[in-house]
Amino acid sequence: MNLWLLAPELSLFFTAVVVLLLGLASSRRGIVIGVSLLGVLVSFVFAAFLWSGTPQATFNGMLSVDQFAVFFKFIVLAALVLVILASADYDYKVEQVRAEYFTLILISAVGLMLLSSARELITIYVSLEMSSISLYVLAGFLRDRRSSEAGLKYLLLGSVASATLLYGMSFVYGLTGKTELGQIASAIQSLSLSGLLDNPALLLGLVLVAGGFGFKISSFPFQMWVPDVYEGAPTPITGYLSVASKAAGFAAVMRIFYDAFGAPSWLGQNWGLLFAGLSIATMTVGNIVATAQANIKRMMAYSSIAQAGYIMVGLAAVSMGQSVAPAARSALAFFLASYTLTNMGAFVAIIAFSNKTNSDLIVDYSGMGRRAPLLALGLTLCLVSLLGLPPTAGLIAKVYIFNAAVQQGLLWLVIVAVLNTVVSAYYYLRVVKLMWLGNPVSEEPVPSSAALRTALFLACAGILLLGIVPDLLVRLSETAGHSLL
Amino acid sequence: MTVGLQHYVVLSAILFSIGLYGTLGRRNAIVVLMGIELMLNAANISLVAFSRYLTPPALTGQVFALFVIVVAAAEAAVALAIIMTIYRNRRTIEVDKIDLMKW
Amino acid sequence: MLTQFGQIALFILVIVLFISALPIAAFIFRLIGLAPHKPTQVKTSTYESGMETVGKSWIQFNVRYYTYALIFVALDVTAILLYTWAVDLKSLGAAGLGVALVFIAILAVGYLYTWKKKFLEWK
DSSP states (O other), X not given: OOXXXXXXXXXXXXXXXXXXXXXXXXXXXXXXXXXXXXXHHHHHHHHHHHHTSOOEEETTTTEEEOHHHHHHHHHHHHHXXXXXXXXXXXXXXXXXXXXXXXXXXXXXXXXXXXXXHBOBHHHHHHHHHHXXXXXXXXXXXXXXXXXXXXXXXXXXXXXXXXXXXXHHXXXXXXXXXXXXXXXXXXXXXXXXXXXXXXXXXXXXXXXXXXXXXXXXXXXXXXXXXXXHHHHHSXXXXXXXXXXXXXXXXXXXHHHIIIIIHOOSHHHHHHHHHHHHHHHHHHHHHHHHHHTXXXXXXXXXXXXXXXXXXXXXXXXXXXXXOXXXXXXXXXXHHHHHHHHHHHHHHHHHHHHHHHHHHOOOBGGGGTTHHHXXXXXXXXXXXXXXXXXXXXXXXHHHHHHHHHHXXXXXXXXXHHHHXXXXXXXXXXXXXXXXXXXXXXXXXXXXXXXXXXXXXXXHHHHHHHHHHHHHOTHHHHHHHHXXXXXXX | OOOOHHHHHHHHHHHHHHHHHHHHHOOBHHHHHHHHHHHHHHHHHHHHHHHXXXXXXXXXXXXXXXXXXXXXXXXXXXXXXXXXXXXXHHSOOBGGGOOSOOO | OHHHHHHXXXXXXXXXXXXXXXXHHHHHHHHHTSSOOOOOHHHHSSOTTSOOOSSOSOOOOOTTHXXXXXXHHHHHHHHHHHHHXXXXXXXXXXXXXHHHHHHHHHHHHHHHHHHHTTOSSXX
């Protein structure tokens, strides 16, 4: 039991407690945000130390600290910095309970970071719930009609999903007698089955676990909650939900399905095919419904469903065999990192606009290019990156993940994904066109706070940097992809 | 007839189905919540039964069930708080009347 | 593999047929007099063989009990987690005690919070 391996999570949790206690003494905005950012920095330093270590399991194999996990901890921390900065300006709606707001964000981040290294069913379940329960509260945090509705919908649907996941886990445990993913894999192999249908318990467990996590990553039949929750939740939380919780969810899905159900090879191909099919349905539904949206938060919700579809292309590629999985895993990690920066950036810009206009309707973005050129430029860059045009990180990420899938012989899946990208151009570029060519509703400039500008600048700088010199992150994600314990 | 593993598994399957019906078929948010609790407890029963019959003396499944109980309590607490906010806003907790946002 | 999935498809078909047959059967039974429809006051009452409630059963409890219930639940689940530590007290030793103390300290923060936020006072 080496507590140093848990230092990023422990320090972040300690920060959360300190922030909560500080909130009892004073609720000065600067102090709360400053302490939170300091805690994130400390956690980041610890995580950076872990990056250079050798991959190892700790707590009797419950957690694995490998570069893959640390990579996702970096993603969560990056999203955390952006969401804290984005909330700095937004939180005028939560004056009395500001410290609680940041405490909950930090605690949910701890849960997500644990989830990315968990390799044992109990740990996976507990860390998943640790993040989810905080996020349920955060979604309903404004306590007005919309926000509380978002909170209730997220809570009820999320709990059903986690109960389903749990029931599936109980069958996996019943079948193998183990909760540790590696031991589950060897127990399944020793059953020497010849097909999934030989063993109904395995089939049931696999399907229910896929369903439970499908909710978390907003995969096709479980995507109904996404637009409602994204629209009603406070906008910084929407951004946070769309990136951090999704990234950690994908990390956990990767680990469970690859570690526990990766062998024998027919089993891998079975769930690979499942995710390939879901991927097509997810991106198609997301893209087609997004074109019809009038509210930009709902549009971004459907766009994030579509992006989940692209990420699942990578998941399908991982399933296709031991020798090629690392490349696909690297692509998955890179895509999620670039998506985190891009989507958070877009939401920061949306917050800045709606602070002034008090509206999330797309028509109100008309002529923003003249009212707030820098903000509009930032949002344009983010949308272009989500679409996947040069010179942005989004292009590299898409090429990377599609390339990995083609190498696995999933050309048909990639063709569908590329066609989907073409459809998505319609709604991304519609906003861009409206901002730069539309007539402004009024000539008033849109002011924005220093915190929001910093967050947008960080995100955009990241997007451009990764788009022009992707090699920086590609090498990190290669290390992550090959390190899985 | 002795009660064996399969009886427990069938019991948990029935409980899970009743819970799922409660979450999908009922309109009162509190009843939906009770359905969710039933689903979690169904999973608990099957975990404990598997632990008792398949892997003695290891207690992994039972410890798992304890964690689930704790998590379920936290979830219920948060759920009731959110339902209270909903009630203050709208004077109703019928889930099909909470439809401000739909596509 | 395909034949196996074919069996599942057949099974689904049987389910659909069975479900659609039920209301039709009920209707036919009504027609031929196997299931006569003769409601009486006793038959339609809520508790056919139970006690009538005294007063209204839908009284509202004061919502302020809610916070106390929450605090109690926190205590309740603490006991559950501490129980797992207690059954193996000896072999866990000092390290186990340390972990349990940290756990209680975290919970104490929660109680400190409820106290400071005046949730313990009946206003």
